[in-house]
Amino acid sequence: MIPVGAVIKVIDNTGVRWVRCLKVLDRASRDGGSVGDRIVVSVLSSKPKEKLHIQKGEVKLALIVETKKELGRINGTRISFSQNGAVLLNAQGQILGTRILYPVTHELREKKLVKILSLAPSVV
Numbered sequence: 021m022i023p024v025g026a027v028i029k030v031i032d033n034t035g036v037r038w039v040r041c042l043k044v045l046d047r048a049s050r051d052g053g054s055v056g057d058r059i060v061v062s063v064l065s066s067k068p069k070e071k072l073h074i075q076k077g078e079v080k081l082a083l084i085v086e087t088k089k090e091l092g093r094i095n096g097t098r099i100s101f102s103q104n105g106a107v108l109l110n111a112q113g114q115i116l117g118t119r120i121l122y123p124v125t126h127e128l129r130e131k132k133l134v135k136i137l138s139l140a141p142s143v144v
Contacts, residue, residue, distance in 0.1 A: 021052035021089045022059065022104055031085065031105040032117030032139075036074050038064040039082060039106065053084050055091060056131040058113070059106070072116065074108075081113070082106040085124040085136065099125065099144060107136060115139065 022028065022041055030036045039061035044053040053059050061082045066074050074080070086105040090098045105124075108116045115136060123142040137143055 023052040031122040032107045035067040081109040
């Protein structure tokens with residue numbers, strides 16, 4: 021679960037390193053956002069000389085792709101990651117980066133987010 025105020029690592033190549041969750045848009049539960057939910061984020065830190073040049077303090081959309089909280093699957097297995105991860109989106113909901121640097125969950129396929137699955141190095 022990603023509550024409001026959580027600090028999240030950005031796992032794509034947009035140049036942004038860390039963001040803070042301001043609001044959960046597609047809320048799966050009342051506690052916070054889960055894998056596949058869109059959130060509004062504020063940029064906390066970014067790499068200086070990047071192509072997109074997203075600055076600190078900008079407000080962007082993001083999609084949660086991995087969480088520390090265990091995620092139960094239909095077949096009874098549970099999966100969790102070592103960090104909370106998200107990818108940045110534009111206003112139309114398309115991914116801003118051209119690469120994803122970490123594995124993502126299979127649950128994104130159920131939400132029809134195939135573009136993110138195709139950019140990821142592996143699907144868990």
